[in-house]
Amino acid sequence: MKKTLNQKAWFMVLPVLLLVAFSAIIPLMTVVNYSVQDTFGNNEFFWVGLEWFEEILHSERMHDALSRQAMFTAIILLIEIPLGIFVALHMPKNKGFWSSLCLVLVALPLLIPWNVVGTIWQVFGRVDIGLLGHSLASLGIDYNYTQNSTAAWFTIIIMDVWHWTSLVVLLCYAGLQSIPDAYYQAAKIDQASRWNVFRHIQLPKIKGVLLIAILLRFMDSFMIYTEPFVLTGGGPGNATTFLSIDLVKMAIGQFDLGPAAAFSLMYFLGILLVSYVFYTLMVNSEGQGS
Amino acid sequence: MDFSWMGWTTPTAIFFIAIAIALLLMIIWGVVAPQAPRRGILQFATTPGDRLFISMLGSAFICLGWLAFFGAPLWGALLLCLIYAVSVFKWV
Known part of the structure; x- marks a missing residue:
């Protein structure tokens, strides 16, 4: 069959191209322009070259914020991924009332806006009126997330786990549901233990969705802003000042647009690198699976 | 249109033009000799x-x-x- 060559389809891409240019490429170009200049507003700029990049690369404040950010992301991934798999494995397998109920209950935290989540936990953790704070205080535990950095970290991590483990659960549950029964029947014939079924059937089969879950949770947690900002405002001191909070402080609070632009470009490059690595792993694991 | 708010400089303009040329060359290369x-x-x-x-x-x-x-x-x-x-x- 002779195929006709029609290049008109390229025009279909044009609206997306314009939209991406308007919402991403032009702002990114502006950030690059700002990163090599100093400005005091009124569109007046002074060339500084790569000075802001050098300053940020050697800034102790940025190193601290990056360490806190990396620690936060590592902790929540170490908790949310195993917990999400565990919950998904224990949800009802057959379609019916209980599985639907479980899915709705699990999905509920995902429907709550981020600033509301921060507010909920801000009240929940208060020693005077919050259930969590008051209960812990009644047990004699010294818990005050506004004054104690350990308590602030504990609250933020629990809040993130409460908010986002559901995403991992839903993705893993979808992956588990797609495993044909024949695999389980074969495992039963071989008298495979529960652990072996998980290790050799379930885990390899959910590898693809698990990588998506890790990628999504990595990106989201590495860019986290609203929830800790509402809950602790980055405090006590700088104990919960993560990269994005520090970036906003620098750009809007101090109006240091040049260093903030250089900082955000490095931040962007870091996320781009990790996302690309995950994406490549994901695509390759799919290729191997098929 | 006034683009002064973007804070353009000659070096950053050269940087973006170089990226655009690289992309353009890749497209031409892809059309001429698909790999x-x-x-x-x-x-x-x-x-x-x-x-x-x-x-x-x-x-x-x-x-x-x-x-x-x-x-x-x-x-x-x-x-x-x-x-x-x-x-x-x-x-x-």
């Missing part, structure tokens, strides 16, 4: 576009590393980036 994805030393299939992306991303990190250890100017880093990009296109 199938191939597996290199990283053991995953890459198209020339992927290799350009890996080159650019890696080059950004080489420049940042140079700035962190040696400071400006970046001529040495640019030479390293060029060697890196050629290696990526040859072996990745």
Whole structure:
């Protein structure tokens, strides 16, 4: 069959191209322009070259914020991924009332806006009126997330786990549901233990969705802003000042647009690198699976 | 249209024009001599576009590393980036 060559389809891409240019490429170009200049507003700029990049690369404040950010992301991934798999494995397998109920209950935290989540936990953790704070205080535990950095970290991590483990659960549950029964029947014939079924059937089969879950949770947690900002405002001191909070402080609070632009470009490059690595792993694991 | 709010400078304009030219050349190369994805030393299939992306991303990190250890100017880093990009296109 002779195929006709029609290049008109390229025009279909044009609206997306314009939209991406308007919402991403032009702002990114502006950030690059700002990163090599100093400005005091009124569109007046002074060339500084790569000075802001050098300053940020050697800034102790940025190193601290990056360490806190990396620690936060590592902790929540170490908790949310195993917990999400565990919950998904224990949800009802057959379609019916209980599985639907479980899915709705699990999905509920995902429907709550981020600033509301921060507010909920801000009240929940208060020693005077919050259930969590008051209960812990009644047990004699010294818990005050506004004054104690350990308590602030504990609250933020629990809040993130409460908010986002559901995403991992839903993705893993979808992956588990797609495993044909024949695999389980074969495992039963071989008298495979529960652990072996998980290790050799379930885990390899959910590898693809698990990588998506890790990628999504990595990106989201590495860019986290609203929830800790509402809950602790980055405090006590700088104990919960993560990269994005520090970036906003620098750009809007101090109006240091040049260093903030250089900082955000490095931040962007870091996320781009990790996302690309995950994406490549994901695509390759799919290729191997098929 | 007034683009003064974007704070354009000659070096950043040259930087973006260079990226645009690189993309344009890749498109022309792709049309003139289409290439199938191939597996290199990283053991995953890459198209020339992927290799350009890996080159650019890696080059950004080489420049940042140079700035962190040696400071400006970046001529040495640019030479390293060029060697890196050629290696990526040859072996990745």
